[in-house]
Amino acid sequence: MVLYFKARSEVGDYTIFMGIDKHENEELIKYCFPEDIWFHVDKVSSAHVYLRMNKGQTIDDISEGLLEDCVQLVKANSIQGNKMNNIDIIYTPWTNLKKNLSMDVGQVGFFNSKLVRTVRVEKRINEIVNRLNKTKVERKTDLKAERDALHASEKAEKKQQMREKKRREELQKLEKERLADIRSYKGFMVPEKMTSNRQIASASNSFKELEEDFM
Structure with a gap:
């Protein structure tokens, strides 16, 4: 089971979550999303708490209020x-x-200790912890299926982007060829549209004959 909490509304729509026990934490370690940020009390036992950032956001996008919600939840869930x-x-990410x-x-x-950040928490703030606990939802989640669905969605999106890119490149190529044709006057040199001097002379003779018949 995974426990889900909603951060304060003024910081945006963010979900904070953690495993109900160490075995669930093990699953979270394997199947979290690339945007997730991991929290833990330093040097003592605590819950593994995660913050799910929006796609494209990083650890640098965590606001002060959002960070406070996360660290208070971590502290409250450490004996x-x-x-x-x-x-x-x-x-850390x-x-x-x-x-x-x-x-x-x-x-x-950690792969890189330089990517681990530390924040000092002076004391538990019951107002924050109580507010977060009121939003708590316990849900049985297939973490692997969620990850697989994310990968499938990202793969489909990437394919669509590649198709759009190819289409733009083809349109650009056609436009480039069209402009090159205009600059080279290629359109004016089509054999079907060309007239020889003999054809002009023949047309003149035919017109003269018609004129004599009319007279």
């Missing part, structure tokens, strides 16, 4: 951290999480 003041909470076979269930490392 040790919830009792302590002035704790550090770390966060999901893509920076590293997992290998020697690690325990729910344990993670």
Whole structure:
């Protein structure tokens, strides 16, 4: 089961979520989305909390209010951290999480420690935690199916973009050829439209004969 929360409305439409236990956390580590940001209390046990950013957004797009909601939820879901003041909470893009076979269930490392950020949380703010808990929804989610659907959607979108690109390139090529034809007067040199001097002379004679018959 995955627990979902809604961030404060003034920061936008954002979902914060976490696994109900360490085994669900393991699934989240494998099947989160590229835009997801991972949160955890530093050096002590806590829930693995994720923030789903909008497509195209990065960790740099997290507003102050949105960050506060995330870190308060992390603190509230740490047995040790919830009792302590002035704790550090770390966060990093999901893509920076590293997992290998020697690690325990729910344990993670980082590919690049420079991408891990730290924020100091002085104390629990009950007003924020209570507001978030009122939005909590527990849902059984097929995380792999969600990821597969995302990949299929992204693949279809990429194909559509390639088709549009090819179509634009073909139109540009045709327009370029059309302009080249105009500049070279190619359209005026079509054999069917050309008239020889003999044809002109023959036409003149025919007109003269008609004129004599009329007279």
